[in-house]
Amino acid sequence: MNKLKLKKGISLVEVLVAVSVFVLILGTLIAASNFYLVGASSNLRLVKATYLAEEGMEAVKTMRDASWQNISNLALDTDNYLYFDTVSSTWKATSTTNTIDSYTRKFIISSVKRDGNGKISDTGTLDENTKLLIVFLSWVDKGKTIEKTMSTYLSNIITN
Numbered sequence: 553m554n555k556l557k558l559k560k561g562i563s564l565v566e567v568l569v570a571v572s573v574f575v576l577i578l579g580t581l582i583a584a585s586n587f588y589l590v591g592a593s594s595n596l597r598l599v600k601a602t603y604l605a606e607e608g609m610e611a612v613k614t615m616r617d618a619s620w621q622n623i624s625n626l627a628l629d630t631d632n633y634l635y636f637d638t639v640s641s642t643w644k645a646t647s648t649t650n651t652i653d654s655y656t657r658k659f660i661i662s663s664v665k666r667d668g669n670g671k672i673s674d675t676g677t678l679d680e681n682t683k684l685l686i687v688f689l690s691w692v693d694k695g696k697t698i699e700k701t702m703s704t705y706l707s708n709i710i711t712n
Contacts, residue, residue, distance in 0.1 A: 608687040611643040681708035
């Protein structure tokens with residue numbers, strides 16, 4: 553009876569294969585986490601831009617609530633920028649570009665027309681008590697300029 557001799561220990565080839573598999577898995581995990589972090593960073597900038605655009609819409613609505621002339625006296629279809637006047641604690645419009653943490657926010661007020669049925673239309677009678685508000689937010693991400701736009705209609709609901 554011949555007894556088989558059991559070899560004890562690990563050969564150099566087995567060690568190299570195990571280390572190679574470990575390095576491959578580790579490299580994949582690092583690449584995946586880097587991809588996740590880049591995506592999360594872009595999403596963070598997009599969420600911040602959305603909040604700033606919403607704040608811009610609310611700021612213009614606050615201006616409207618204080619006096620409809622704050623809206624109706626602005627030049628139509630021109631770039632306006634917002635700033636918060638700390639002396640009067642009110643939002644105001646300006647023609648001076650300003651940035652917020654590398655974001656540029658501007659807004660445009662446009663006229664609104666209504667058809668014979670009173671619905672908003674491209675043609676018809678000019679409605680002096682309704683305006684279209686468009687807020688633009690732009691920023692640079694990875695060398696590209698990204699722009700987010702939000703729009704709503706403003707009406708002279710308080711008649712002031």
